[in-house]
Amino acid sequence: MKLRKNIAVSEAGLLFNPVTGESFSVNPIGIEILNLLREEKTDEQIHSAIMSRYSTDKPTFEKDYQDFIGILKHNNLLESHEETKA
Amino acid sequence: MTKLRYERPVIKKLETGMPNKFGTRTEYQPMTHLDGIAVEKLMKDYGSPLFVISEKTIRKTIQKAKKAFKTRYPRVQFAWSYKTNYLNAICSIFHQEGSWAEVVSGFEYDKAISLGVDGKKIIFNGPEKSEEDLTKAIKNDSLIHIDHLDELYTISELAEKQKARPRVAIRVNMDTGVYPMWDRFGFNYENGQAWDAINKIMHSDNMELVGLHCHIGTFMLAPSAYGIAASKLAELALSVQEKYKHEIKYIDLGGGFASKNTLKGAYLPGSDTNPTFDDFAEVISSALLNSNFKQEKLPMLILETGRALIDEAGYLLGSVISNKRSSTGRRNTILDIGVNILFTSFWYDHKITPAQAFTHYSEDTCIYGPLCMNIDVIRESASLPLLNKDDHVVIHNVGAYNMTQWMQFIALRPNVVLIDMDEKPHVIRLRETLDNMNSMEKVPAHLKKFNV
Numbered sequence: 435m436k437l438r439k440n441i442a443v444s445e446a447g448l449l450f451n452p453v454t455g456e457s458f459s460v461n462p463i464g465i466e467i468l469n470l471l472r473e474e475k476t477d478e479q480i481h482s483a484i485m486s487r488y489s490t491d492k493p494t495f496e497k498d499y500q501d502f503i504g505i506l507k508h509n510n511l512l513e514s515h516e517e518t519k520a
Numbered sequence: 521m522t523k524l525r526y527e528r529p530v531i532k533k534l535e536t537g538m539p540n541k542f543g544t545r546t547e548y549q550p551m552t553h554l555d556g557i558a559v560e561k562l563m564k565d566y567g568s569p570l571f572v573i574s575e576k577t578i579r580k581t582i583q584k585a586k587k588a589f590k591t592r593y594p595r596v597q598f599a600w601s602y603k604t605n606y607l608n609a610i611c612s613i614f615h616q617e618g619s620w621a622e623v624v625s626g627f628e629y630d631k632a633i634s635l636g637v638d639g640k641k642i643i644f645n646g647p648e649k650s651e652e653d654l655t656k657a658i659k660n661d662s663l664i665h666i667d668h669l670d671e672l673y674t675i676s677e678l679a680e681k682q683k684a685r686p687r688v689a690i691r692v693n694m695d696t697g698v699y700p701m702w703d704r705f706g707f708n709y710e711n712g713q714a715w716d717a718i719n720k721i722m723h724s725d726n727m728e729l730v731g732l733h734c735h736i737g738t739f740m741l742a743p744s745a746y747g748i749a750a751s752k753l754a755e756l757a758l759s760v761q762e763k764y765k766h767e768i769k770y771i772d773l774g775g776g777f778a779s780k781n782t783l784k785g786a787y788l789p790g791s792d793t794n795p796t797f798d799d800f801a802e803v804i805s806s807a808l809l810n811s812n813f814k815q816e817k818l819p820m821l822i823l824e825t826g827r828a829l830i831d832e833a834g835y836l837l838g839s840v841i842s843n844k845r846s847s848t849g850r851r852n853t854i855l856d857i858g859v860n861i862l863f864t865s866f867w868y869d870h871k872i873t874p875a876q877a878f879t880h881y882s883e884d885t886c887i888y889g890p891l892c893m894n895i896d897v898i899r900e901s902a903s904l905p906l907l908n909k910d911d912h913v914v915i916h917n918v919g920a921y922n923m924t925q926w927m928q929f930i931a932l933r934p935n936v937v938l939i940d941m942d943e944k945p946h947v948i949r950l951r952e953t954l955d956n957m958n959s960m961e962k963v964p965a966h967l968k969k970f971n972v
Contacts, residue, residue, distance in 0.1 A: 458534060459532050461881040462527075462879075463526075463528070463529045494909070498529060502529040508849055509531070
């Protein structure tokens with residue numbers, strides 16, 4: 435999974451999608467995950483990076499991570515599998 | 521290395537459109553303490569969910585209400601509406617503050633007597649009073665408010681049998697300009713039923729007509745309606761005086777004052793828009809003072825307001841069971857508080873605040889209860905911080921009706937704790953147990969064995 439290339443994310447947590455013109459607000463941990471996705475980190479690497487910085491347990495983060503990814507997909511912010519292959 | 525406090529990742533689309541200048545704000549500000557006691561400690565000691573009632577708030581509210589009326593009208597008496605919250609400790613606070621008891625059933629009547637309320641200071645309202653109840657009320661010289669003619673005739677018969685002359689009032693219903701008009705209780709003013717009942721009482725030697733009573737509605741947002749009701753009852757009392765040379769001793773305007781809750785569908789929060797005690801007191805007192813009563817003959821004004829006196833003193837504490845998403849992607853949060861103990865969530869958008877600090881990020885969330893029933897919805901939509909499993913929340917303004925209309929349904933009812941004036945907690949109603957429930961049931965012998 436990878437964040438679409440043209441998506442801009444500010445340090446303050448403002449995300450802009452130039453294709454649709456939509457804007458989003460993201461919280462700090464969300465920005466960290468988006469940056470890790472942009473770097474094409476795997477799910478395992480992202481889990482490990484977040485778990486090492488935040489006080490949470492694995493099941494909680496896994497559930498919240500899947501939910502977050504689901505919302506990114508819903509809003510068409512991730513590159514599809516085909517796009518990634520191309 | 522100390523790890524950072526975890527908050528679940530969230531992304532929220534920014535809606536562009538007309539700004540909503542009246543939009544209700546997100547409840548970021550946590551409510552960590554109630555009357556000086558940590559919410560976390562209360563929940564640790566007494567469980568979750570948990571009702572908490574503030575004695576300080578009750579006393580402050582009744583004193584504010586009394587001041588609003590007593591500064592405007594010379595003779596005012598409050599009567600505590602038992603049905604609003606009849607936990608013994610709560611009734612006792614109101615009685616300590618000088619309120620009489622206003623009851624609407626034999627059960628409530630017996631509760632007031634068992635608490636030590638003088639029978640003469642019990643107002644007995646309601647459409648259902650058994651002969652046994654009425655016999656007791658007559659013996660104790662309570663104020664009986666007659667709802668219908670069948671009751672009037674029964675009281676007359678019982679009075680004759682007991683060789684007593686009970687003090688009675690009639691409940692009057694009337695058009696005060698509000699919709700819906702409450703006309704199911706008492707005798708109608710406009711069509712002459714009220715006069716018919718008054719004539720019957722005045723021509724009977726068995727009863728003494730001491731008062732006129734009305735209760736025009738519930739959660740009334742228009743104080744002006746009380747002005748109309750007070751004028752009509754004043755006119756009726758003066759007409760009785762003129763026709764029978766008989767003095768009506770009190771006018772009872774019942775209850776129905778709105779609390780600070782927000783009704784479902786309301787555009788603005790109730791805390792900003794609902795009338796105050798001063799608003800109600802001003803119209804009621806003006807209507808009575810501007811009527812033709814002579815100064816020394818002004819009737820006593822009785823008020824049976826319940827909701828507005830207790831709602832703000834009650835809190836319901838609970839915990840997050842889970843967060844999930846609906847098929848449409850909407851955030852759903854499940855609490856351990858169901859509609860079985862928060863009946864008023866059918867009427868109000870209760871204010872919900874977190875009990876611990878959060879960042880300023882929020883989500884629009886549908887709040888569900890824990891019951892396996894589709895109707896178990898506490899708030900259809902609330903903007904809340906990012907709650908996690910086991911986080912605590914505080915639901916506000918739950919003091920009225922929830923501890924009387926609650927149901928033992930699916931789950932057992934929780935502890936109720938009162939925080940006293942010295943900020944000490946007391947359990948005033950114990951959490952129910954399976955034994956409590958089973959003790960009321962009997963299983964016939966042939967059903968005691970089964971093989972599954």
